[in-house]
Amino acid sequence: MSEQRFGAGIWHFATYVDRYATDGYGEPRTILDAIELAGQVDDLSVVDLNWPFFGGDISDDDVSKALDKAGLGVIGITPEIYTRQFSKGSFTNPDPGVRRLAHEFVTRSCDVVRKFGADYVKLWPGQDGWDYPFQVDHGTLWQHSIEGVGQLAAENPDLTFVIEYKPREPRVHMSYSSVARTLLGIEKIGLPNVGILLDFGHALFGGESPADSAQLAIDHGRLFGMDVNDNLRGWDDDMIAGTVHPIELFEFFWTLHKNNWEGVWQLDQFPFREDSVAAANLAIDFLKRVQKGLAVLDVEGLKQAQAAHDAVAAQRIAQNALFGS
């Protein structure tokens, strides 16, 4: 078995609120609590940290110590550009003052990336978009989406920025909505330090085949990160990876593998009602099934089947590798 590293968004180990359970699905946790829980997962190496650190007045040092104790590194920092002040958008907010605020806010998070030696600033502008027909001027909105990210990338050439696209939620339409739309924006930005963080579930939710999305991002030289979970294709359910779509998940990792993409395999799950550690362990155990499946996959047979677009032969090979023959 290879030395594949596994990671997770630290929010995996938080508790959540939604518009109904406004008192939360559990007692609030600080990011330090969450890091401690993450440390209990059997095989986790790195985490992606929301910033500012949730749960009170918590310093970088506090976090560093907690990470050390838990044996975890930092892969990315996710500035929270989707809270109340940005509820009408961060980069695309109608108010230029709030757009500046978003810029300054992410700029400050860049220093956190540097301090923790993380791989990237993760941008998930979930409030950037629109809800209603006629609500926005679409050309302007997209222009702001591009400029907002572009300015940050230009000003911080030492850092890498990844955009995590999603079709929608919390906005009814999100601006960076699909792999192709995001690549189109990145091409327009034209800088080397902007790429995609591809969320398997967001691709499924958007009607994409995640394996195809990965290949497209790779072919554009822009697949800078990824994470996995599962859903029912109609919403970003952030369920445990492997529980609904094991075969497409396998195809996704096969695509990474054959392109020699060697990054961290991350989880982006929201176990609202589940034990966080158990949910992470189940997912990672499934990812280890995937690893084993890749090791025994009949690569030559698969290539022949794919050359003929022979779905039956290709599926048989994939099933035999993943489920045993």
Place this chain on the structure above:
Amino acid sequence: MSEQRFGAGIWHFATYVDRYATDGYGEPRTILDAIELAGQVDDLSVVDLNWPFFGGDISDDDVSKALDKAGLGVIGITPEIYTRQFSKGSFTNPDPGVRRLAHEFVTRSCDVVRKFGADYVKLWPGQDGWDYPFQVDHGTLWQHSIEGVGQLAAENPDLTFVIEYKPREPRVHMSYSSVARTLLGIEKIGLPNVGILLDFGHALFGGESPADSAQLAIDHGRLFGMDVNDNLRGWDDDMIAGTVHPIELFEFFWTLHKNNWEGVWQLDQFPFREDSVAAANLAIDFLKRVQKGLAVLDVEGLKQAQAAHDAVAAQRIAQNALFGS
């Protein structure tokens, strides 16, 4: 113009949190604040009140006074059987202690209904369902869904209970998921004081034609309430009524009208980023367009078109009535 009464869920005038904007889409409001805002809507007669009253230690008297001042009556009480303590279900919770708690909780809300002279207890068991394949024994879960409502209805024969079904959210699958499923459950309960509160948007989201859902519930003698909003058919967006699907909304009201269903036309909207009062006014203004449309609809022509399933003729008649000829 008829004396149609309009209503709204009081949450229309609250602010909201979700899993991203955990600090909320605005300053928290008490139910008294919300009632005051509701009173500013141009043409609103009644509200449906969440219970317990949100925003602190607020008495029935406080609420009564606020309602009087705002000129509003109470149509229903919605016990919050979807907060943290019920996050794994209310009537279907795996823990019998929590199921009892849900029962006692709703029982207490019955007294609130009596005190305010409301029309019904509204049951929206949004946490009753399941998320994952293999998670539950489906037969037991459905049995609990039926028993939970049935016991309440049997114990409170002086009151009316309405079930508001929805396909999903916050659960990935909700137990009372569709109009037909709910009617099937109600038939099994077999009591006269249980009916449906039909949410136009939930029907759309579930792939139903809301007009058909309304007719089915009426034909079973179980349409006890309704509310409207709009969405993109893939989620319960709770957008402003009339902004996306005006024609199906018109058909829905036509169905109520031709069956002489004479209840309140209610709003169930979540204006996350909009002014609550303006959002309610826009919706009610559209509902008045609907009223005018019903007044000029070529009923004979429509019946002939429908007798022939003639979509073109029927649509032309409907468009002319709603949009002008």
Place this chain on the structure above:
Amino acid sequence: MSEQRFGAGIWHFATYVDRYATDGYGEPRTILDAIELAGQVDDLSVVDLNWPFFGGDISDDDVSKALDKAGLGVIGITPEIYTRQFSKGSFTNPDPGVRRLAHEFVTRSCDVVRKFGADYVKLWPGQDGWDYPFQVDHGTLWQHSIEGVGQLAAENPDLTFVIEYKPREPRVHMSYSSVARTLLGIEKIGLPNVGILLDFGHALFGGESPADSAQLAIDHGRLFGMDVNDNLRGWDDDMIAGTVHPIELFEFFWTLHKNNWEGVWQLDQFPFREDSVAAANLAIDFLKRVQKGLAVLDVEGLKQAQAAHDAVAAQRIAQNALFGS
């Protein structure tokens, strides 16, 4: 391994047309050709036959001989109540003459059921429904849906009728659209010889959990038949069973198993571009994985997990059974 019998709709072995490839996805085949192909599948016992027999002037005897030669029995007869003459509906056609024609047509197919000793008449009224808002009077349409089936069941008490529901296609809304709607109709009919044929993919497409749908139909004493396939949840793709949703398929069969439901496991697949025999073999091989999984499933552990609604534990048990531990 048990003596589970496998079946298939004979159309699995036909070729298809659609609105684009109007010249078909392959050379036309007669039902005799299709039977011969079905006979080449490794482990197939019975077929469901479209009636009239497609491909020309083919007698019952011709079909009997072909079946004998292929070693196949007949589980059901599917009268084609969805061709041109019924394109505006069979039981719900606006023209009473066509409704009578549908009745006579199905009545004639009853004799074919008797002649072949099949288990049931399968009713799939795919053209019964509506496309546009305002097109139909929904109460009348549903009444016709119920009366059409009810009359047939009353007149043929020696036979069993199964209704195969589907949300839509070719109609934008199909009248028998969901498991609950169909059960509601069957209860209204009130005869013992009408039940459901549950198509796994139709349930998925309708946003149902197929295991839950099966349990509901069983609890109403109405699960008279089933078939499987797969899809992406947004359409009735009729793909090869097991290729997209293996875990939910496993849960579906677990539900049948624990209820001692002992019917034929049938395929309803449309291999537009695949070799029919290979597609059937791949599906049945997956179903044999399911059988093996059921044999090793930790039933006690699962029951405990389900009693607690413990998704993680339940999934781990299910994955270990299906994929190996």
Place this chain on the structure above:
Amino acid sequence: MSEQRFGAGIWHFATYVDRYATDGYGEPRTILDAIELAGQVDDLSVVDLNWPFFGGDISDDDVSKALDKAGLGVIGITPEIYTRQFSKGSFTNPDPGVRRLAHEFVTRSCDVVRKFGADYVKLWPGQDGWDYPFQVDHGTLWQHSIEGVGQLAAENPDLTFVIEYKPREPRVHMSYSSVARTLLGIEKIGLPNVGILLDFGHALFGGESPADSAQLAIDHGRLFGMDVNDNLRGWDDDMIAGTVHPIELFEFFWTLHKNNWEGVWQLDQFPFREDSVAAANLAIDFLKRVQKGLAVLDVEGLKQAQAAHDAVAAQRIAQNALFGS
């Protein structure tokens, strides 16, 4: 009222088959029959013609005469690269021989474009894509998609090629699936004579906001054509324009209008069970409502509302313009 020209795909006036009504939804019609019907629509100027001409051995001259008699011009030619021979793909077919055939076939259609003086060759590679996980090598498939169109555009610099994207159908995943994906491909091709034909319903079906899709294509200088229809967002229903989503249709045309996009307003409808001429008239009458709405739209008010992302104000302005104030 302006001199807006209206058009339609000639298939609007054909009859259809699908996988159920294999005998068709009506008597077969030749393209000459269809042209005659198109000529009966009240206000139609141009048509898009499938090629080869359907219905038998029909010459260019036959078609010319029919068009003259009907008073119709030709806007585009649609080579049928989605029939049996291309059922596993045209530009992306696994067989290089079939890919060459597709190339030659479209090349021949170029001469038809020249002969009729049409505006463009319309490419709708509906069979180019995949159905199953693991079926294809995604990088190769996309490469073939780009090369196929690029070669044609390079070889025929005097002509314009438009790609009509769609998420799926008949393929489970179509290669040119979204506006952004198609623009990404077109940028890669890098030739001036390739653009997008934007189908309103395909955009809706793909989860796009059609107005946003139009703006994006315009901003890339690639909106070369458009057509409209309607659907329920979950499938390419090709229903009559304006019957389900009038407001988003209005926003779509507003976007064209404010960008001074001055092409033909075309219909791409499939009236399976409706009178073709009546269906076209109803749609065009709705488009004339749109024209009137654009004429009275409070443009300044809308711009202010959009500058603030004020959904309520913007919607009120739009509704007043379209439905009357």
